[in-house]
Amino acid sequence: MPELPEVETIVRQLAPDIGNKRIKTIELLDPRFEDLETSAIDGARIVAVERLGKQIVISFARDSAILGAIAIHLRMSGRLIWIPEQKTKATSAPEFLRAASLKQEHCRARLQLEGGSLCFFDTRRFGTIKISDTRETFLPRGLDPFAKEFTAERFGELLSNSQQAVKVWLLRQDKLVGIGNIYACEILYAARVNPFLSVAKLSPKQIGLVHASTLSILNAAIENCGTTFSDFQDSHGELGSYQEFLKVYNRENEDCVGGCGEITRVSQQGRSTYYCSTCQK
């Protein structure tokens, strides 16, 4: 499900919900997680909730000594849902799940906290949970687009030494973190750059446009709490609204908003790319 704006939305909402709460216990309901070392978690207190790349990283401590961090990656179908105790008392738990179109059997892990539980739902089971004694373990290699160092100049440097198509390059988390299939398409449309263009052939002007579009598209998506297609995504079970602003993604055969023709869908490295072949020469 999530790219940077969706993960950022989840983290911003989750932080006040679970920040400074004590962890009673962690339940791992998927056999894929059975080897995780969880002994440091029980009884610890949550001291930070942050986004690192597309991961949600929860740091925990005991008596102000940092004990470690949990990193959750939602991959394609993961959801992190905060279920306060009042909510499960007022409505029954099955009712709450149905309202959020979640199935109990897709709950893969649960952090029981004072005041509620944080549930990790993941239909396709691509999502990951990692535990480390330090959050630094989870720092991504790629640059975060919202880091101060992400300038047009730095972007140009990152792009060098590659011949990849720019759409494919934008998905590379080892270079720049956070962009996924939706926003790669939207960024290139905003910059009027053809997704098949090799990054080696981007003009300085185009590099500037893609850089600026990256920031403007991601910012706009965050302001709208991300993109939601069929069901909800954030930790409260609320909908993002950026899907109303998508210009090309998931709009095959629809008219380009420029009035020049229709949106095309093609496959690049096995993933759909949507673009306007007229606007993005």
Add this chain to the structure above:
DNA sequence: ACCCTCCTGTCA
């Protein structure tokens, strides 16, 4: 630099 795979569900 590419292809496949992990898994489950939905839609045409």
Add this chain to the structure above:
DNA sequence: TGACAGGAGGGT
């Protein structure tokens, strides 16, 4: 029944 789905690690 097959194509496709917001991701990315591993193998070639």
